[in-house]
Amino acid sequence: MIDVKDLTYSQAVGELEGILRKMQSDDCDIDSLAAMTRRAAELLAECRSRLTATDEELRAILATVNPQQQQ
């Protein structure tokens, strides 16, 4: 299984959608369910962290794009 860090966002979301489809379609096998849920959680956390930032991170980013500081 590829490390989530090495996936593009689209690949990660694609894998998530695949997992969800599999969980929805298969007659729920509790052994594979645990593995699928763990992987899904990992992918979700990675996608979220790429989409969103903490307040501190945002402040740091904002400091680099402040129009006053550009001048």
Added chain:
Amino acid sequence: MIGSNEITSRHDRITLLQLQQRVQSLVAVPETQNVWVTAELSDVAERGGHCYLELIQKDHDGITALAKARAMIWANNWRYISADFQNQTGQRFATGLKVMVRVSASYHPLYGMSLVISAVDPRYTMGDLLQRRREILARLKAMGVLEMNRSLDFPSPTLRIAVVSAPGAAGFGDFVNQLYRSNDLRIRFTVRLFESVMQGEKAPRSIIDSLGRIAIQADQWDCVVIIRGGGSTSDLSAFEDFCLAEAVANCPLPVIVGIGHERDVTVLDYVARERVKTPTAAAELLTAMAAGHLEHLRDIANGVLRITADCIGGAERQLALAGSMLSLAPESAVSRAQQRLTGALLSLGGISSRVLTPQHMRINSLLHGMHSAVGMLLQRRTSRLASMAELLAALSPEATLRRGYSITRVAGRCVTDASSLAPGTEIETLLKNGTIISSISSTSQTEKS
């Protein structure tokens, strides 16, 4: 030199109003009434049903104003003119357009010069600006690039934004402010400003250069945002530029254009991936797209959670059922086994009493029988032995010797035939008491009867 005598001595002096009235009458000549005039619209605004605006004529550079006049369209005319203009041109009668209007100059002692517009010829506007725009679009279409940027998909997610704008401009500030400070979702946007001139004739070249710089590092960005603040928009014609439109259409990244307000449309709005009214709206569009991605993630998370919960719940119910059965199962199994054992024991007892007792009795009687049989046998044998012992005692050599018989032996052997013995042979004679050793002098045979 102005002296008080001079002033007081002037008897031909007039009041300001009188002067203004002279100007008024000079202005109101046939040559200034109902004249068709070409000009550019600026600061068009509607108040109380009337339309107030400025007519401008610019130099060839498109920047320097050569002439400017206040103008208005009274409400009774405005209703018809605005509707007709929009019908004919597909455009609102708005700032930045070149128009041909029929005006009458008037002069008011209080408000000064103004032009009252009584008619507008939309064909002129179409023939100018829109016609130019159509030509640009037709050229781009012929080149096959018209739809190129419009057909690009926004990357998933669109977070790295290359902004083309003027440094320090309100437009860029509004954009950044909306993107970060109003960012409740804390979307991780990255923004860099590619500085450009956004007004006047230098704008197209400058923006094209910025787009070129972005294209070189296109892999570092997800989209391009071209924004400009509001304010006077009479120089939007700078954006009606073929090369600029071509550069936007050819941009490898999707372009969002927000260079004015709603009423301002440029050719870029037809070639860019998205057009928005304001820089703030551009930021809102980007935030909404990212929010869509977050929403999608939330949906997936909820789906996974629901299925997992359903599945685990089902398994738990199954386990609980099995558990409740398990707690009962051993007890019942043990009691069943006990019952079986008891039954076996009981039947075993039955078997022992039914089968063993007769056998016991039989063995006992056998033992008893054997005992008495052996006793009788022994008794018989003992008495027989006793009579045999008596007979044996009567027949023994000792008893014969006692009756006067003797036994003759030669070399330890009993002698029963005298003929086998030679004279001189030493013989041993056993008596009841003692032994005689003697030598044979002669032998004789006994007559056989």
